[in-house]
Amino acid sequence: xxSARLLLVLPVLVPLTSAALLLLFRNRPxxxxxxxxxxxxxxxxxxxxxxxxxxxxxxxxxxxxxxPAPYGITIAADTFSAILVVVGGVLGLSIGIYARGDIDRxxxxxxFEPFYHVLLAGISGAFLTGDLFNxxxxxxxxxxxxxxxxxxxxxxxxxxxxxxxxxxxxxxxxAILVGVGLLYxxxxxxxxxxxxxxxxxxxxxxxxxxxxxxxxxxxxxAALFPLFFWLxxxxxxxxxxxxAIFAGMLTKVGAYAMxxxxxxxxxxxxxxxxxxxxxxxxxxxxxxxxxxxxQTGIRRILAFHIVSQLGYIVLGLxxxxxxxxxxxxxxxxxxxxxxxxxxxxxxxxRRESGAFTLADLGGLYRRAPLLAILFLIPAGSLAGFPPLxxxxxxxxxxxxxxxxxxxxxxxxxxxxGFLTIYSMTKVWLAAFWKPxxxxxxxxxxxxxxxxxxTPVAVLALITVVLGVWPEPFLAVADRAAVELLDPTSYIEAxxxxxxx
Amino acid sequence: xxxxxxxxxxxxxxxxAYLMLERNLVRFLFGLVLLGTAANLMLFxxxxxxxxxxxxxxxxxxxxxxxxxxALPQALILTAIVISFALLAFALVLAVxxxxxxxxxxxxHMRDAEPPxxxxxxxxxx
Numbered sequence: 001x002x003s004a005r006l007l008l009v010l011p012v013l014v015p016l017t018s019a020a021l022l023l024l025f026r027n028r029p030x031x032x033x034x035x036x037x038x039x040x041x042x043x044x045x046x047x048x049x050x051x052x053x054x055x056x057x058x059x060x061x062x063x064x065x066x067x068p069a070p071y072g073i074t075i076a077a078d079t080f081s082a083i084l085v086v087v088g089g090v091l092g093l094s095i096g097i098y099a100r101g102d103i104d105r106x107x108x109x110x111x112f113e114p115f116y117h118v119l120l121a122g123i124s125g126a127f128l129t130g131d132l133f134n135x136x137x138x139x140x141x142x143x144x145x146x147x148x149x150x151x152x153x154x155x156x157x158x159x160x161x162x163x164x165x166x167x168x169x170x171x172x173x174x175a176i177l178v179g180v181g182l183l184y185x186x187x188x189x190x191x192x193x194x195x196x197x198x199x200x201x202x203x204x205x206x207x208x209x210x211x212x213x214x215x216x217x218x219x220x221x222a223a224l225f226p227l228f229f230w231l232x233x234x235x236x237x238x239x240x241x242x243x244a245i246f247a248g249m250l251t252k253v254g255a256y257a258m259x260x261x262x263x264x265x266x267x268x269x270x271x272x273x274x275x276x277x278x279x280x281x282x283x284x285x286x287x288x289x290x291x292x293x294x295q296t297g298i299r300r301i302l303a304f305h306i307v308s309q310l311g312y313i314v315l316g317l318x319x320x321x322x323x324x325x326x327x328x329x330x331x332x333x334x335x336x337x338x339x340x341x342x343x344x345x346x347x348x349x350r351r352e353s354g355a356f357t358l359a360d361l362g363g364l365y366r367r368a369p370l371l372a373i374l375f376l377i378p379a380g381s382l383a384g385f386p387p388l389x390x391x392x393x394x395x396x397x398x399x400x401x402x403x404x405x406x407x408x409x410x411x412x413x414x415x416x417g418f419l420t421i422y423s424m425t426k427v428w429l430a431a432f433w434k435p436x437x438x439x440x441x442x443x444x445x446x447x448x449x450x451x452x453x454t455p456v457a458v459l460a461l462i463t464v465v466l467g468v469w470p471e472p473f474l475a476v477a478d479r480a481a482v483e484l485l486d487p488t489s490y491i492e493a494x495x496x497x498x499x500x
Numbered sequence: 501x502x503x504x505x506x507x508x509x510x511x512x513x514x515x516x517a518y519l520m521l522e523r524n525l526v527r528f529l530f531g532l533v534l535l536g537t538a539a540n541l542m543l544f545x546x547x548x549x550x551x552x553x554x555x556x557x558x559x560x561x562x563x564x565x566x567x568x569x570x571a572l573p574q575a576l577i578l579t580a581i582v583i584s585f586a587l588l589a590f591a592l593v594l595a596v597x598x599x600x601x602x603x604x605x606x607x608x609h610m611r612d613a614e615p616p617x618x619x620x621x622x623x624x625x626x
Contacts, residue, residue, distance in 0.1 A: 133576055140583045147590055151597075159594070159601045161613035163525065166591050170532055171520070173587075177539045177580055184573065185546025237613050300614075 005062040007053055008075045010046035011085050011124035014039055015092070019117035026111055033100070036113050040093040043120060047089035051082040055476070059483070059493035061130060069494050070191035074130030076494050079480040080329060081127045084256060087336050088127070090462070091248045092120045094455035098344050099241035101451025102351075107239050110152045119145035119245065126253045130494055132183065132190040132265070135257060136176050139221065142253065143169055149242040150234060161237035168230035172220035179214035186210065193494035195265045196487055211266040215277075218261065221254025224314060225284040228307045232291060235306075236299035236356070240347030243299060247306055248340030252332060255313050259328075263484040268320050270485050273404055277318035282412045285311030289419040297356045298346040298431070301423055302339070305382065308416060309335050315413065316397055319404045325481035327396030330474060334381065334389035334466055341378040341459040345371070348452050349431055354441040358427065363436030370453070372432050377460040379424040381467065384417045389466035392474070505545045512538035525595050525605040532591065536584040540577045547573025 018039025025031040054060055054077050063072030077085070096116065103112050122142035129135050150162045184190055186206060187198040199207050220227040231251065235243050268274050288308025295301045313335065316328025346356060352368050353361050365372045381388035384395075394417055401410035444452070466473055483489060512534050519531030547570060555571040557564050599605050602612060 133579075137579065137583070140587070144586065144590075147587075151594070154601075156601050156612040159598050159612070160610045162594055163598050163607075163610060164613070166594055167525075167528060167532075170587055170591060171535070174532070174535050174539050174584075178542060181539065181543035181546045181573075181576070184543070184576070185548070233613050 004053055004057065004060055007046065007050045008060055008062050008077055008128060009064075011043060011050060011089065012121050012128065014042045014046055015117045015121035015124065018042075019114045019121060022117060023111070023114040026114065027109070029108075032113060036096060036100075036117070039117060040089075040096040040120075043124075044086075044089035044093045047082075047085040047124070050077055051079075051086045054079055054082040055479075059490055061490075061493040069130075070189050070194035073134050074191055074193070074494050075128050076130035076193075076490065077128055078483045078490050078493075079476060080256075080259070080484060083329065083333060083476060083480060084127045084252070085124050087333055088120065088123045088249055090459075091245060091336060091340050094459055095241050095245050095248075095340060095344070098244070098347070098452055098455045099239075101448040102240055102347055104239075107152045111148060112152055112239070112242070115145045115148035115152070116242070116245070119149065119249075123249050123253055127256060130192050132192065132195070133180050134190075135260075136173070136180055139173055139176065139253070139257075142250065143173060146242075146246065146250065149246075150238050152242070153237075153239055155237075158237045161234035165230045165234035168220065168227075172217050172227075175213060175217035175220070179210055179217060182206075182210045182213070191494065192260065192264050193487075193491040196267065196491055199266055207266070211261070214261055215258055215266075218254045218257040219280070221251065222258060222310055222314070223251045223254070223284075223307050224280055224310060225287050225307070228284070228288070231307060232300060232303045235303040236297060240343060240350070244340045244343035244347070247302065247343045248336045251306060251310055252313075252336055255310060255317075255332070258314065259317055259325075259484065262317060262320075263325075264487045264490065267487065271321055271404075273406060274318045274320055277314060278406065278409060281311045281315040281318050282409060283311075284308070284314065285412055285416040289416045289423070292423045293419060293426075296358050298349060298358065298361075298427055299343065299356055301427060302342050302346060305420065305423065306339055308420065309339065309382070311416070312394065312397055312413065315409060316400065319397075319400050319406065319409070320485075321400055321404055322478070322481050322485055323403060324397065324400035325484050326474065326478040327393065327400050329477040329480045330396060330470075331393040333473060333477070334393045334463070337459050337462050337466070338378045338381045338390065341456060341463070342375075342382065344452070344456050344459070345375045345378065348456065349375070351444050351448070351452070352440065353431070353436065354438065358430035360437060361431040362434045363432075363440070365432035367436075367440065374453070374456050374460050375428070375432070377463055379428065381463045383421040383424050387467045389463050389470070391467060392470045396474075502545060502549050505541065505549070509538055509542045509545060512541065523607050525598060525607055525610075528607070529588070529591055529595055533588060536580075536588065540580055540584075543573055543577050543580065547576075 021035045022032050059078045061076035063069050063074050065072050119142055122138050125138035189195055223231040235246055285308050288304050292301045292304035313328050313331050316324045348371055350356050355361055381390040384390040398410045398413050516531045516534035516538055519527050522528055550569050552567045552569045555568045602610055
């Protein structure tokens with residue numbers, strides 16, 4: 001196996017290995033801590049190396065077990081996959097460090113670390129696989145890991161949230177399985193690149209029905225309207241670190257699968273908007289932002305904003321132009337970092353003032369001015385203030401909507417942006433400006449402060465860099481969009497490899 | 501043989517949908533069991549039923565001498581069965597715990613994670 005092919009499997013292999021080791025050393029923190037840190041650093045390193053290789057040498061692909069494509073399981077990385085693997089690596093390391101300062105002993109002892117690493121492996125696997133059934137398996141890996149993370153704390157709200165999360169997600173994964181089965185029955189293949197040609201030659205109501213079934217199933221995973229109810233029911237009930245990785249990555253893997261399906265497996269016509277998806281995207285934006293406006297807990301507000309923001313991302317897919325797809329890819333990079341960071345900030349807010357509920361918060365601007373800045377950066381970015389990353393992300397999608405002639409979409413995107421400012425202002429006023437209603441809890445130790453503030457500051461810095469110096473990131477996003485719209489090079493990389 | 505199995509798959513999906521519309525969490529999970537079974541059976545049928553021999557190459561030969569059944573759908577189903585078994589085991593334990601912690605399996609009364617606005621916010625307790 002040459003080095004490029006090794007790079008393709010490392011982002012999966014590294015967290016799986018560290019997860020296995022962490023399970024072994026679960027009760028020996030002295031060994032587990034360096035292993036966990038080494039695993040996360042290696043994951044980030046290998047994912048950055050993978051992106052560099054993809055940017056330099058084009059799309060990478062390999063098959064496992066020595067079977068030629070399309071018979072063996074394909075692992076492939078185009079620019080889009082590689083970007084998301086890197087973002088996953090960045091979050092993995094940041095949240096892993098935060099968790100070390102924040103996770104209590106009980107949560108750690110029931111296995112937070114191994115579950116966390118398995119989740120990261122599942123996320124990388126889903127981004128890198130080139131096979132539909134394998135994608136289903138990675139979704140199940142993620143699901144099992146999230147189950148473990150969700151129930152690692154015991155309480156009424158935790159159990160309730162977990163029941164809803166588990167029930168709705170199990171239905172969605174079964175729907176994916178049904179779609180996989182039907183598609184195999186129709187085409188006799190499950191390889192993305194191979195499916196591209198076969199679904200096109202088969203066009204008809206059956207293929208369309210399977211496409212709708214699969215896209216709907218992944219829409220549940222991406223928490224799109226009207227299938228998002230599991231998300232705001234469960235995200236605020238788990239530990240801060242777990243909710244941050246959920247908020248950052250989980251729904252985005254569902255969105256990634258929708259992008260992959262609708263550009264590669266069931267390609268639409270470039271330049272023509274996918275109208276049903278457009279409607280769903282707009283409704284997702286609106287319901288999410290209104291849901292957030294009605295909430296009074298920080299993490300519940302943020303959870304509803306995930307739904308709203310996914311509307312923007314899917315809007316980019318629904319418009320189906322080069323600019324819109326590039327905007328959506330840039331939006332994904334921006335959103336994953338910002339949203340995970342806001343959940344981490346919510347955790348620090350709770351440490352500093354003892355609550356997540358707005359009514360019980362206050363006085364943080366005076367007591368923790370650094371935290372105020374660290375909240376303002378991601379919050380402002382989420383709302384779309386220039387020059388932060390959210391501004392460019394929203395601008396691109398709004399311009400793309402105008403260019404595609406979808407004025408309504410542009411208006412929705414602008415109005416939802418304003419309503420996002422409302423929610424963020426609400427949190428700002430309640431947590432930072434109004435006087436504290438209670439005496440603050442005892443301050444955290446220096447070690448906990450260092451471990452929790454550092455990742456938040458690093459993620460905030462990334463947001464600023466994405467916003468102030470967007471050209472290189474936009475260029476990469478554009479490259480990803482070009483590859484998505486014209487999958488020829490992806491197919492050559494996958495199927496050509498086997499025949500050579 | 502395909503036709504009766506197709507009908508059976510349809511019936512299983514119907515029964516699963518009926519059970520999953522129940523408020524009772526346990527019935528919902530039974531529905532999920534049926535849904536998983538229906539999906540697996542459907543994979544089996546969609547993969548093509550054939551009376552051909554299993555995909556085994558005779559000893560000494562380098563290729564099979566007759567038409568073979570496709571082994572891939574069976575491998576897919578086997579994977580899916582193993583996964584759904586694990587997930588369902590988890591879901592059933594969760595239902596037991598819900599009954600223990602919340603005192604009910606009626607999903608209408610499970611409002612602890614998202615209480616009505618006038619009640620205490622669940623995050624305050626976490």
